[in-house]
Amino acid sequence: MVSAPANDASVVVEELVKRFGTFTAVDRITFAAYKGEVFGFLGPNGSGKSTTIRILCGLLRPTSGRARVAGFDVASNPEAVRQHIGYMSQKFSLYNDLTVIENLRFYGGLYSVTGALLKERITWALRMAGLEGREDSMTRTLSGGWKQRLALGCALLHRPPIVFLDEPTSGVDPLSRRRFWELIQQMASEGVTVFVSTHYMDEAEYCNRLALLMRGRMIALGTPSELKLGAVKGDLMVLEADSLPRAIEAVKPLPQVRDVAVFGNGLHLVVPDARTAAVAVRDAMAAAGVGILRLEVIRPSLEDAFVALTGRAVDSEQEAGR
Amino acid sequence: MLARIWQFVVKEFFQVWRDPRTRFSLIVPPIIQIIVFGYAATFDVHNVPTAVFDQDHSQESRELISRFASSGYFKITQESGNGARINDLIDRGRITLAIRILPGFAEEIRKREDASLQVVLDGTDSNTALIALGYINQITQRYQQDYQRDYLNRIAPLASQRVPQVMLDERPWFNKNLEDKLFFVPGTIGSVLMVMVMTLTAFSIVREHEIGTLEQIMVTPIRPLEFILGKTIPYLMIALFELLIISLVGVMWFEVPLRGSIALLLAGSLLFIAGVLGIGLLISTLSNTQQQAMVVSFFFVQPAITLSGFGFPISSMPPVLQWLTYLDPLRYYLVVLRATFLKGLDFDLLWPQFVGMAVFALLTLSAAAARFRKTLD
Numbered sequence: 001m002v003s004a005p006a007n008d009a010s011v012v013v014e015e016l017v018k019r020f021g022t023f024t025a026v027d028r029i030t031f032a033a034y035k036g037e038v039f040g041f042l043g044p045n046g047s048g049k050s051t052t053i054r055i056l057c058g059l060l061r062p063t064s065g066r067a068r069v070a071g072f073d074v075a076s077n078p079e080a081v082r083q084h085i086g087y088m089s090q091k092f093s094l095y096n097d098l099t100v101i102e103n104l105r106f107y108g109g110l111y112s113v114t115g116a117l118l119k120e121r122i123t124w125a126l127r128m129a130g131l132e133g134r135e136d137s138m139t140r141t142l143s144g145g146w147k148q149r150l151a152l153g154c155a156l157l158h159r160p161p162i163v164f165l166d167e168p169t170s171g172v173d174p175l176s177r178r179r180f181w182e183l184i185q186q187m188a189s190e191g192v193t194v195f196v197s198t199h200y201m202d203e204a205e206y207c208n209r210l211a212l213l214m215r216g217r218m219i220a221l222g223t224p225s226e227l228k229l230g231a232v233k234g235d236l237m238v239l240e241a242d243s244l245p246r247a248i249e250a251v252k253p254l255p256q257v258r259d260v261a262v263f264g265n266g267l268h269l270v271v272p273d274a275r276t277a278a279v280a281v282r283d284a285m286a287a288a289g290v291g292i293l294r295l296e297v298i299r300p301s302l303e304d305a306f307v308a309l310t311g312r313a314v315d316s317e318q319e320a321g322r
Numbered sequence: 323m324l325a326r327i328w329q330f331v332v333k334e335f336f337q338v339w340r341d342p343r344t345r346f347s348l349i350v351p352p353i354i355q356i357i358v359f360g361y362a363a364t365f366d367v368h369n370v371p372t373a374v375f376d377q378d379h380s381q382e383s384r385e386l387i388s389r390f391a392s393s394g395y396f397k398i399t400q401e402s403g404n405g406a407r408i409n410d411l412i413d414r415g416r417i418t419l420a421i422r423i424l425p426g427f428a429e430e431i432r433k434r435e436d437a438s439l440q441v442v443l444d445g446t447d448s449n450t451a452l453i454a455l456g457y458i459n460q461i462t463q464r465y466q467q468d469y470q471r472d473y474l475n476r477i478a479p480l481a482s483q484r485v486p487q488v489m490l491d492e493r494p495w496f497n498k499n500l501e502d503k504l505f506f507v508p509g510t511i512g513s514v515l516m517v518m519v520m521t522l523t524a525f526s527i528v529r530e531h532e533i534g535t536l537e538q539i540m541v542t543p544i545r546p547l548e549f550i551l552g553k554t555i556p557y558l559m560i561a562l563f564e565l566l567i568i569s570l571v572g573v574m575w576f577e578v579p580l581r582g583s584i585a586l587l588l589a590g591s592l593l594f595i596a597g598v599l600g601i602g603l604l605i606s607t608l609s610n611t612q613q614q615a616m617v618v619s620f621f622f623v624q625p626a627i628t629l630s631g632f633g634f635p636i637s638s639m640p641p642v643l644q645w646l647t648y649l650d651p652l653r654y655y656l657v658v659l660r661a662t663f664l665k666g667l668d669f670d671l672l673w674p675q676f677v678g679m680a681v682f683a684l685l686t687l688s689a690a691a692a693r694f695r696k697t698l699d
Contacts, residue, residue: 020699057541059698078696082543093538097340098333109329110542154538 009068010035010162010193011056016065018051018216025051027216028065033195033209035161038188040207041197042306047213049197050090053164056195057087070162086155086163090170092147094154096140100131103139103154111158118157125153128183145176152183162193169203181206201303212309219313224302231305231312234258235274239281240266240294250288256280261307266294268304326544330552338522338560347521348564352514356568359510360576363633364502367453372396372419375405380428386439386465390421395457408442418444419454431469496664504579507572508659509632512652514568515591516598517623519561523602524619526553527694528609540696550691554599561595562588572663581666590658590672593679597651600686607693626650631657654678 011033018026026048033039041049054060056069058078067074070084094103104125108118126132129149134142142150148168155163165184169177181203188194188208196207204210205224212220212227220227241247247267251257256277259270271277274297285292300308338344372390376383391398396419401407408420422440430437441458443451474482497504530536539549569587572578580587601622609615628634629643630652636644647653654675661667669676 054698058696059537059540061697061699079543082541085541087538087541089534089537091534091537093533093535095333095337095535096533097337102333102336106329106333107538107542109325110539110544112325112543114325 012068014066017063019063024216029218036191038194038208040204040210042204042210043213048216050166053166086160088151088155088165090167092151094139099136101135107154108157113157121157129153144172148172164195166197220309227305228300231308232300234272236300237269238266238298242291246290250284254280326548327552331556334556352568355514356510356571359506360503363506369397370454371417372398373401373417375401375422377425378423378427382428383423389461412444503576507576507578508663511568512655512659513627519598520602520619522557523599524605524615525612527606528612528615546691546694565591582662587662594655596683603690626652651682
């Protein structure tokens with residue numbers, strides 16, 4: 001194995017651009033990720049998460065910009081990059097017509113993990129996946145959660161210092177998702193840099209840092225709490241009423257309320273000042289004849305941050321388009 | 323490097339062996355094909371449905387008709403009338419052939435004038451028509467000779483004994499009784515191998531592309547050459563096993579002789595299989611879906627068999643197509659197969675075929691390796 005040049009950053013991305021024809025899938029993304037960090041890509045489908053991960057794995061060539069993984073340039077030295085990474089695609093790329101142990105041996109062989117080391121790593125992977133005693137089961141008979149952990153085991157047989165997981169929890173039950181995230185946290189604590197893409201807000205909370213992607217652009221980068229605090233300027237209030245549509249009508253025109261969004265069975269209001277806003281909301285609701293069930297200040301969630309940030313990005317795009 | 327290739331070989335074997343459909347298709351269809359070709363593929367013509375319109379009703383005409391009837395080549399139905407029905411009978415597919423003896427046939431012969439025999443043929447199947455016409459010619463000629471000798475005998479017995487004849491001394495080599503199966507069975511071995519290897523390999527890469535494992539393989543440090551070798555070696559071995567089965571059927575069941583060296587046959591087969599593998603893998607790397615791969619491989623296999631000399635002699639093709647046959651690995655392999663099975667030839671005569679197949683294999687395999695890139699764009 002080629003040893004990586006000493007560098008604190010596992011992954012450095014500068015002004016990365018990927019175009020497919022006229023479509024820009026990744027648009028000038030810049031960030032760095034460090035050893036032992038769980039780095040999340042959060043964004044809706046088509047926001048450029050998978051494309052970015054594929055570029056970092058050397059599967060796609062960047063149109064412009066630079067990306068260094070484990071100290072190697074992904075465009076000019078993809079083979080050296082591949083020695084240092086583990087990759088798990090959305091599809092859990094396992095052979096359904098091979099047994100658990102055959103899948104592990106196959107991928108171990110491709111990474112030149114052999115002999116005693118392979119045996120040791122397979123034992124480790126089986127324990128990690130909870131598949132001890134099921135070595136000879138056909139992979140097709142495993143349920144989503146097992147498959148997911150087996151795929152992770154296959155991607156980690158060669159002990160890569162950097163791991164890319166592209167929506168690893170899609171199609172997996174909640175219990176398996178929780179267990180999977182425990183595995184990710186454990187890997188990170190052992191010094192592995194983990195990249196995860198997801199569109200689940202609750203999962204994004206587990207990341208040390210998050211990059212928010214939308215339409216190929218990175219619209220925010222920070223820890224989950226930084227994003228939450230930074231995104232919502234002012235206070236966040238929840239309003240529950242006996243008629244939601246009429247409540248929206250009543251509070252939306254208020255100058256004391258900056259933004260209204262539906263969350264579950266209530267409304268989240270972004271307000272510059274909670275005290276003055278509360279008075280104005282109560283008056284407006286009373287005038288409209290809508291009963292208030294709940295009105296109080298809450299701490300913003302990641303979803304609030306996401307809504308606020310994407311809304312802001314759309315606004316600025318429209319501004320730029322004008 | 324070896325560990326990576328080995329893992330690939332093991333994996334491919336497991337996958338082929340586990341799939342009952344693949345396992346079945348490796349054994350049953352090839353045997354069926356060779357049996358069908360051994361029995362059904364023949365150029366011989368027997369029992370051609372024939373209508374005879376004898377409008378002469380003479381001793382001579384009856385004599386001629388009985389000669390047709392007893393030859394075994396024609397299944398004769400006597401028809402009355404003047405032959406107006408010929409059109410209808412041919413259109414309905416009742417007959418392939420109509421023989422019409424016009425009134426005055428015997429009289430003209432007796433007057434020592436040329437007499438004519440009318441033959442109407444359905445030329446749709448030109449091969450059968452041609453062969454049937456050949457037999458008609460033979461029988462009529464024979465009849466004429468006999469009639470002439472008879473006539474000479476009567477008018478000049480002494481002279482008739484001195485009329486010389488050219489006798490054919492037939493000695494067909496390699497296939498004494500000119501059995502079509504000896505021609506077709508070795509050819510079938512070649513075409514069956516080609517179809518099998520094509521279908522196995524044309525799908526093998528594109529399938530992994532479809533299920534997503536190819537992307538996973540791409541992010542490993544595997545080299546393109548290792549990947550191609552890992553995909554080649556298992557199918558090479560499976561194809562050799564295939565060769566063994568169908569050769570056994572050919573030799574044991576159809577009594578096709580194996581006069582040449584087995585080592586030479588094996589060496590030639592290896593080169594041929596490698597070439598077809600190369601084409602199959604190339605198609606697989608170029609295709610995006612298994613359906614695409616199937617269509618493209620069909621468009622290769624079909625002309626490759628036609629141009630190989632499997633059924634139609636290459637020497638009868640137009641020059642342009644004859645040149646094209648040099649791009650066909652089956653062309654070389656059929657020569658090797660027929661030479662080793664029937665003729666017992668050695669390498670000193672067969673090396674040009676070996677060179678042809680080796681070049682083809684080298685080109686296609688390296689093209690496939692070059693086409694396998696480890697990027698998605």
